[in-house]
Amino acid sequence: MNNSNKKDTFRILAIESSCDETAAAVVENGRNVLSNVVVSQIDEHKLYGGVVPEIASRRHVEAISSVVDKALSDADLALEDLDAIAVTYAPGLIGALLVGVNFAKGLSYASGVPLVPVHHLRSHIAANYITNKELEPPFLCLVVSGGHSHIVYVEDYTKMRIIGKTRDDAAGEVFDKVARTIGMPYPGGVNLDKKAELGNDAAYPMPHPRVADSPYDFSFSGLKTAALNIIHNAEQRGEAVSAEDLSASYRKAVVGCLTENFIKAANDLGCKTLVIAGGVSANTLLRRELERECAERGFELYMPELKYCGDNGAMVGAQAYYEYLSGNIADLSLNAAATRSIELG
Helix, strand or coil, X not given: CCCXXXXXXXXXXXXXXXXXXXXXXXXXXXXXXXXXXXXXXXHHXXXXXXXXXXXXXXXXXXXXXXHHHHHHHHCCCCHHHCCEEEEEEECCCHHHHHHHHHHHHHHHHHHCCCEEEEEHHHHHHHHHHHHCCCCCCCEEEEEECCCCEEEEEEEECCEEEEEEEECCCCHHHHHHHXXXXXXXXXXXXXXXXXXXXXXXXXXXXXXXXXXXXXXXXXXXXHHHHHHHHHHHHHHHHCCCCCHHHHHHHHHHHHHHXXXXXXXXXXXXXXXXXXXXXXXXXXXXXXHHHHHHHHHHHCCEEECCCHHHCCCCHHHHHHHHHHHHHCCCCEXXXXXXXXXXXXXXX
């Protein structure tokens, strides 16, 4: 990493609009959060059972100016006090991303403050630097969210390598789909997690899918289908399905796959520092199981505070600090990208 750009106090305004949260934060030196403002669209998207991209984009347009203003106000700073402006540019919903990217470009152009592009998954990992200020690379990270399930070796703050990933659906996605079929409102994964705490996780036997040619990759589509078949078959027979028991059984199976592959990768690679990140890192059983597994093996486990598991601006500001130090500064040609590998940044 190039430290020639480093100064004692470095303040970044960070903007996040990759999905259905409009967020902005001011972060100092990559670790200290001076402000963190999040406006959620959950109540509106709940009406449709999931995120409607067109609606999300419109709401970002409506909210972004006031969210950024509040982030600066809460930090008691003006634009001229900033050292950089950061924005999530990939991956995510393209319309939603464009709102944040274009707003950040406008601010950068008007103020002359450098613009830093940030990869969404890298920022989820960086949420751990806020909660765990002593954490430094290298480490192995399980990144699990609604759209992604990756095992990533974080060699340095801006140098990462994918060790394993899902071959089909992401963990958060299958939680949401099964929860919706059971009859739970959006966001399904959160509600399924709560319901599972009340159920018997042995009530409904579930498969444990493995990818034959890669011990670190995941496959969740068959597991999702098995749960949906239980629900549909019961409906055809006129039988009731216990939402608590099915949630518990299904959650146990998904978390079992995530935990098994993550621990195997850590053992095989000799990594003793483990990190989790992303929306699904808030899952109660996942946190519990990894704490148990790591305690048994003498591994160190780092987890983000629950408020930093979902999308937020603070995590973007945390990663942006290290992107800036490495020389990753954009000009006004910066564009949004719906997909992009975490390895490319």
